[in-house]
Amino acid sequence: MTEEQYDAIIIGTGFSGIYQLIQLRRLGLKCKAVETGSDLGGTWYWNRYPGARVDSDIPSYELSFPELWKGWSWTQKFPNWQELQSYFAYVDDKMDLRKDCRFDTTVKSANWDDQLHVWHVTGEGKDSIYKASARYLVSCTGFASKPYTPGYKGLNTFKGLATHTARWPVACETAGKRIGVVGTGASGVQVIQSLGPHAKHLTVFQRAPNTALPMRPYAINKQIQDHYRPVYEQLFEKLTNTFSGLAYDLIYRPMMKDTPEQRQAVFEELWDLGGFHFWLANYLDIFKDQACNDEAYAFWRKKVCERIKDPVKRELLAPEVQAYPIGCKNPSLEENFYEICDQDNIEIIDVKAMPILEVTSTGVKTSGKEIDLDILVFATGWDSHIGSILDIDIRGLGGETIKDHWRAKDGVKTYLGVTVDNFPNFFFLYGPQAPTALCNGPSCAEVQGAWVIKTIDWLRQRGITKFNPSTQAAQAYKDHIEELSRATLLPKVASFWMGANVPGKRVEAYNYSAGLKMYKEELAEEAEHGYPGFLRDALRQTVVA
Helix, strand or coil: CEEEEEEEEEECCCCHHHHHHHHHHHHHCCCEEECCCCCCCCCCCCCCCCCCECCCCCCCCCCHHHHHHCCCCCCCCCCEEEHHHHHHHHHHHHHHCHEEEEEEEEEEEEEEEECEEEEEEEEEECCCCCEEEEEEEECCCCCCEEEEECCCCCHCCCCCCEEEHHHCCCCCCCCEEEEEEEECHHHHHHHHHHHHHCCEEEEEEECCCCCEEECCCCCCHHHHHHHHHHHHHHHHHHHHCCCCCCCCECCCCCCCHHHHHHHHCCCCCCHCCCCHHHHHCEEEEHHHCCHHHHHHHHHHHHHCCCCCCCHHHHHHHHCCCCCCCCCCCCCCCCCCEEEEEEEHHHEEECCCCCCCEEECCCCEEEEEEEEEEEEEECCEECCCCHHHHHHEEECCHHHEEEHHHCCCCCCCCCCCCCCCCCCCEEEECCCCCEEEHCCHHHHHHHHHHHHHHHHHHHHHHHHEEEEEEEEHHHHHHHHHHHHHHCCCCCCCCCCCCHHHCCCCCCCCCCCCCCCCHHHHHHHHHHHCCCCCCCEEEECCCCCCC
């Protein structure tokens, strides 16, 4: 079998992969983007469950290339999955991407060749094996691309439809059905509020309440967007200089220096604005100080309790004693979630008090009752940050696998959240130890992506063919990540941010928790100082830093 040869191979064609493909081609590199799905979009190729829509408002959630945003208009402040798929089709049409993509192919292995300084990549398609090699390997698989489904006893015996939200079937009749939804994260909230009004009966299996925030969506039109387009360039620049990669930022003054009345006024304003304002435009102290966090939770609970009539459901969905610090576990955006949950045809089961014992042929058996179901939905999230990378048999220096490298006693270790020691010329985006889950996706993808492009250009100009972070630099960066995390309330929460949602996964800090702006500055410092954290070589000569 002939091995195709490229300068760079990109894994995945979501925002990160598309950005890499466009920019690497502009450097004059021969590239191939390999994608498991049948089209562009990454997560948004797969996300098609009822109610699926993005939780970053436009124009934050799009690529910043002027030749794209100048000709594209959204119809909703928070686009749904159908509109996002239309957007990716538009991007393809404008940038002619498909000619350098290979769809319906899953990368299964990547092996570093220390003689030739290239990666040998093998992929599997529906009816074929794909082989290629490249100087640079860029993983753009994203942090939320490997669905996690709990391994319940008897799951394979269920005679109804069982599906994860991330793999929703194209045709699925839900009206008048008995539906069970396991999980109340982002997809759980959206699918519950979408299916609840039409289900015969809907059972919500809740492990922990979601501190969901009001989305406040509305329709927009081209005229409105044309009015704001003159400031789009400044807006996109601002996105990379805020904590979250959104158009608003945290309040950095001490929360308790404001009077109680001032604090309540801030909360009210952010609540009325909707979206993630109450989370990511609030006081920074909420992330760090429990007393400040308690006050924010009390405000949130008061607002939510006003919308729930049933006292039992009220305590389950918005307990008097908070289950975890608000904002330290991903808060979802909702439209009418609490009103839907208050309906008579909705039942909420606290699986901590009444755990699921097994899935039967007709439904779910808990420790307290059996529930008959036609459809069982797993809104249980992903093996995030590292799951999709570990699914690939990636072997670096000495044949060491990345799975062994990251499952050693000291856990996941990267350098700058984009490279891994012992794996030369390997870059990854929107993965572990970057702002990732605390950041707007396209903003993070472009900050990291721009650094990767700049770095590859720097290497090529100097004839460097092997570029590998030192083990010392990687360990120091891991220590830095842990220190940043310990300065917040995040480690107090069993969240997917900390890896606590997947049994057996190491619980540790998977995110850079100081914000996108500071992260961008750390990346820039590394490049400005000539990449002191990296070892570098050329095929025929050693290049001195």
